[in-house]
Amino acid sequence: MLVSMIELLHEAQRDRFGVVAFNVIGLEHAEAIVAGATRERAPVILQISENAIKYHLGELEPVGLACAELARRAPGRVALHLDHATSFALCERAHAAGFTSVMFDASAMAFDDNIRETKRLAAWAHGAGIAIEGELGVVGGKDGIHSSVDGMTDPARAADYIAATGLDALAVAVGSEHGMRARTARLDLPRIDRIRANVAVPLVLHGASGVADALLVEAIAHGISKVNIATQLNQAYTRAVRASLASDPDVVDPRRYGAEGRDAMIAVVRDRCRLAGASGRDC
Numbered sequence: 001m002l003v004s005m006i007e008l009l010h011e012a013q014r015d016r017f018g019v020v021a022f023n024v025i026g027l028e029h030a031e032a033i034v035a036g037a038t039r040e041r042a043p044v045i046l047q048i049s050e051n052a053i054k055y056h057l058g059e060l061e062p063v064g065l066a067c068a069e070l071a072r073r074a075p076g077r078v079a080l081h082l083d084h085a086t087s088f089a090l091c092e093r094a095h096a097a098g099f100t101s102v103m104f105d106a107s108a109m110a111f112d113d114n115i116r117e118t119k120r121l122a123a124w125a126h127g128a129g130i131a132i133e134g135e136l137g138v139v140g141g142k143d144g145i146h147s148s149v150d151g152m153t154d155p156a157r158a159a160d161y162i163a164a165t166g167l168d169a170l171a172v173a174v175g176s177e178h179g180m181r182a183r184t185a186r187l188d189l190p191r192i193d194r195i196r197a198n199v200a201v202p203l204v205l206h207g208a209s210g211v212a213d214a215l216l217v218e219a220i221a222h223g224i225s226k227v228n229i230a231t232q233l234n235q236a237y238t239r240a241v242r243a244s245l246a247s248d249p250d251v252v253d254p255r256r257y258g259a260e261g262r263d264a265m266i267a268v269v270r271d272r273c274r275l276a277g278a279s280g281r282d283c
């Protein structure tokens with residue numbers, strides 16, 4: 001069933017587990033995420049980034065409505081979230097298509113501009129009846145920007161930021177970086193503790209693909225409630241498709257190698273939901 005992301009995050013915050021948000025590229029991704037979560041009886045978040053929508057020729061609705069329908073048909077709880085949006089018009093389109101939350105990414109803006117624009121978007125989101133995630137600090141790995149200590153979320157500013165903007169969930173920069181292929185990120189766990197102590201809303205870890213399993217479990221124990229994973233899913237999909245194509249150079253039917261890619265993603269989804277402690281929470 002299609003549910004609100006914020007309801008899942010409040011449950012995760014209360015019970016100290018992580019809801020995993022997997023990034024959708026094509027329909028095989030969305031099918032694998034819902035199938036894997038269903039087998040685990042885990043609540044899950046399907047998220048589509050602004051860049052993924054650009055890949056779909058700038059059209060949110062074909063991929064977004066398909067994801068909303070997959071969520072509605074799922075036996076367990078599935079939220080549908082717009083990830084890393086910089087465009088207000090895109091947020092409006094997401095809401096119209098049934099998305100239950102958006103992330104407004106103003107992390108590239110100066111602090112005052114970030115507050116002003118995020119506050120405007122939060123007022124709109126709440127009027128529309130959906131939840132909103134924002135980011136304070138800079139999680140690198142996109143557009144040639146790398147994570148740095150200077151870009152980490154300042155725990156002292158976090159409370160003011162939430163109070164000024166009215167956000168429902170906060171993405172924190174604590175040492176992870178988008179797009180890492182090796183799990184070598186060094187998270188600043190004491191910083192997560194300090195942010196957690198200062199703000200009441202659920203905390204989000206972007207770039208979780210680069211975090212080693214034991215460290216991810218610790219991050220959740222220290223107060224992370226939403227775990228964003230894209231690269232691990234894409235690695236599994238691409239590896240399986242590449243192996244399938246290599247094993248049968250005459251293949252032309254995308255369903256042959258697409259199914260192998262999808263199966264590989266299902267395995268990742270199941271494994272990540274188990275690691276985050278989300279398995280077994282749904283019927």
Ligand code: G3H
Pocket residue numbers: 023049050051052083084178179206207230231
């Ligand atoms: O942060 C989200 C995922 O890493 C996907 O990123 O679709 O913006 O490249 P992208």
Ligand code: 13P
Pocket residue numbers: 023083084177178179180205206207208209210228229230231232
């Ligand atoms: P990774 O691609 O590093 O897993 O990051 C995912 C993410 O943060 C999506 O918002």
Ligand code: ZN
Pocket residue numbers: 084178206207228
């Ligand atoms: Zn991200």
